[in-house]
Amino acid sequence: xxxxxxxxxxxxxxxxxxxxxxxxxxxxxxxxxxxxxxxxxxxxxxxxxxxxxxxxxxxxxxxxxxxxxxxxxxxxxxxxxxxxxxxxxxxxxxxxxxxxxxxxxxxxxxxxxxxxxxxxxxxxxxxxxxxxxxxxxxxxxxxxxxxxxxxxxxxxxxxxxxxxxxxxxxxxxxxxxxxxxxxxxxxxxxxxxxxxxxxxxxxxxxxxxxxxxxxxxxxxxxxxxxxxxxxxxxxxxxxxxxxxxxxxxxxxxx
Numbered sequence: 587x588x589x590x591x592x593x594x595x596x597x598x599x600x601x602x603x604x605x606x607x608x609x610x611x612x613x614x615x616x617x618x619x620x621x622x623x624x625x626x627x628x629x630x631x632x633x634x635x636x637x638x639x640x641x642x643x644x645x646x647x648x649x650x651x652x653x654x655x656x657x658x659x660x661x662x663x664x665x666x667x668x669x670x671x672x673x674x675x676x677x678x679x680x681x682x683x684x685x686x687x688x689x690x691x692x693x694x695x696x697x698x699x700x701x702x703x704x705x706x707x708x709x710x711x712x713x714x715x716x717x718x719x720x721x722x723x724x725x726x727x728x729x730x731x732x733x734x735x736x737x738x739x740x741x742x743x744x745x746x747x748x749x750x751x752x753x754x755x756x757x758x759x760x761x762x763x764x765x766x767x768x769x770x771x772x773x774x775x776x777x778x779x780x781x782x783x784x785x786x787x788x789x790x791x792x793x794x795x796x797x798x799x800x801x802x803x804x805x806x807x808x809x810x811x812x813x814x815x816x817x818x819x820x821x822x823x824x825x826x827x828x829x830x831x832x833x834x835x836x837x838x839x840x
Contacts, residue, residue, distance in 0.1 A: 591645040594789055598649050599656040601778030606660060608772050613671065615664040617770015621757035623657040623664075624707050629751035630654050631723050635730045636747050639740030643793055658719075662712045669710055745798045752802035755779065755809035759816065768817045776817065780810040 609615045630650035637647050709715060733739040755776075762768050787803030789795075 590789060591643075593785065594643075594645040595648045595652060597782050597785065598653050601775045601782060602656055602660060604774040604778075605772040606663060608770075609663055609667060612770075613667055614770060615667045617768075618660075618664065618772075619757040619761045620661060620664050621707060622754060623661050625750060625754050625757060626653055626657050627719055628722065629747055629754070630657075631719075631726060632743060632747035632750060635726055636740065636744040638730065639734050640744060640796070642795060642799075646795070646799075658716070661715050665710070665712045665715070741798075744796055745802075748798045748802035749805075752805040752809070754806060755813050759809060759813050762813065762816045762820070766820065768813075768820050771817070773817055776810060776813050780807065780814065783807045783810055 605618055609618060630653045633650045634647065636642075707715075707718075730739075730743065758771065758776075762771065783803060783806045787800060787807060790799040790803050
């Protein structure tokens with residue numbers, strides 16, 4: 587029981603260790619979709635809020651807290667690498683003093699919210715991601731506080747939390763399909779996703795977790811298998827490299 591609980595708490599972050607090391611070693615984050623971080627941040631914040639309305643296994647609560655910290659570390663590394671590789675890129679911010687882009691190396695003066703949906707989750711500073719996460723947490727937490735006595739709201743919140751997490755692999759699946767390649771993606775990470783999600787789903791079933799957890803866990807395993815299928819298909823039929831002009835900064839990857 588203790589071993590299973592420890593695996594639930596720390597097992598979720600293990601798949602990102604090889605991807606983190608690959609990005610740090612190659613100084614290239616193009617193969618990893620930062621939207622994976624967005625999905626996991628939203629899912630785990632909602633799961634923690636769900637816990638206040640309906641208590642579930644403590645290991646799942648701790649897993650969410652550790653996963654949030656891990657995703658912030660992944661975002662920090664990806665942002666640093668992208669900024670270092672795109673010296674001529676313009677700064678994209680979640681909050682800035684004016685609507686004009688600023689140079690990457692210049693910190694913007696933030697006096698009011700200047701949200702540009704066209705550049706959502708493609709910002710040039712780690713602090714912008716932190717601001718976005720804090721803003722989402724504050725709004726979602728306030729709504730939960732007002733509606734915590736509603737059973738329908740609490741159950742819907744739990745469903746949204748696990749459904750969002752079940753969509754974890756979709757950004758990576760879409761990126762691979764868009765580029766017709768899995769280059770830069772850590773196969774070890776996806777294999778660990780699959781094994782971890784299979785273990786997690788079994789844990790949900792055996793521990794009698796809320797039904798939403800088990801159903802979305804099965805969906806998550808199917809998405810993982812689809813990504814592995816892409817890796818196999820693209821390895822057997824690699825796309826021929828095409829000569830092309832250098833793309834403007836900021837349009838290189840999803």
